[in-house]
Amino acid sequence: MGAVVTNLFARPNSNYVVGEDILDAILADDANPLGNIAAIINQGSSVLDIGAGNGLLGRVLARAGKDVAIDAIEPNPFAASLIPTCYRQVYQGYLQEFHDQIRARNYDYIVMADVIEHFADPQPVLQELLKCLKPDVKLLISLPNVAFGGVRLSLMRGNFVYTDSGILERTHLRFYTLELARQLFAKLDLSEHAIYFLQRRFTHTEFNSDVRSAGFINRVRLAFDPTARAYQYLFIVGYGRLPKSSVVKRGEGCYGAVVDATLFGRAIDRLFRKLLTIRSRFK
Template identity: 30%
Template structure:
């Protein structure tokens, strides 16, 4: 049995496989790269898709075969895609937890994109090496590989949000949608000894960008030769960032106003403030009588 065999639960949205499926339109022609035992292909077929697969592990490939319209067993790194796929073209190419296993993911993506139909897209899921658990573990001098997870022993490429987008750009595709799955910094497959960390460090790491991002799920499309699509996406992202910054400013102003109101309430509740109210009221009445003459 492949170590990557799994069962999909469509009711749980916080998984990379379900996020990947949600980015594949029903009825699509799909190439599932690294299809393993076919668990994702089976779910896609149930959504009306026609699925082809590439798989390195021959035993896993045989389990996947019943769910596939076309299957190629072999190493993607050295595979002649033109020979293996001929005129076959796909609406969506899925690379779910694949790129991190490849010595040159940029080259692999460049070659795979040639199998897309016009208007097609690539859907990718990949772990986030900047997850907070890894940041905390590195503070303790630990980098321990495991059978699966963020530090799967077969991972040879690691990405953050920034380096993932750079990788895609180098491959000639641009991310038009980026999603994430989330896990708390102390709830992952990476061991962290909290007792050995200074006070406040865990909370500080939790507050850092993407510290809770366990995996990135991206839908990307080929960029045009002039880079117009990339510029449009960059402008959109800049506007989103500006809007988010403005939202934070509004929230901060509201929080400061609420804090000021609470401080005033506490002052007005003190005994000194209550003692001052009587002479202030008397002084007001005296002024009122004087003003009526």
């Protein structure tokens, strides 16, 4: 076993405490990675949730009606104490401590939802993990997109502000674009089965004030760039070559970003939605 990587997570305990009401909100949010992961995982599957936090994925799966056998690995003791009983087994500690247990389970899915950006060097960690998995395993890996339009517009104004939650979370040790993520998976000899672009409107994120202060032309240009609209990416990767990976776009598309890009974005948005409501009454 390689050296155990520690001290990766330093979030306030309060960040891990969430109520039941968030579950339906996650499932209703097309751009939420956990909701999309729950839709991807098949009934009756065996799942390992690495970096499980408070066990939110297991709760989402249960709310979505997915009957799966799910285990968790979580390094934070407080977060691990919150993981619900829908998890079969909770391993409190770091991934590299549980290779033997992973090898014995033959998981169908390995989930790393916004986890690899917390590793200083994820490649050797993932290489060791892959040695423990069966050939037809699928890895579901979501990560924040540092090339999101809100980040780009903030940088244009000279701002790079760390936050407690979001793309520039202060616990992130690596930052990824679409191309950098693809390069990592290629080095691991993993094939892309699908890539989900989880799109959000620039002004509906932590970058709202910088976006509204940015230049009109820059906002419009980024509105038409799919890699700028992606707040996060969700990859399905595994062994075995496919002719072509699927590209799935979820969440707010080009319309929302274009509305944000206009000088009177809020007014246009209200007018458009009002027109849609009026139209629906005459159908």
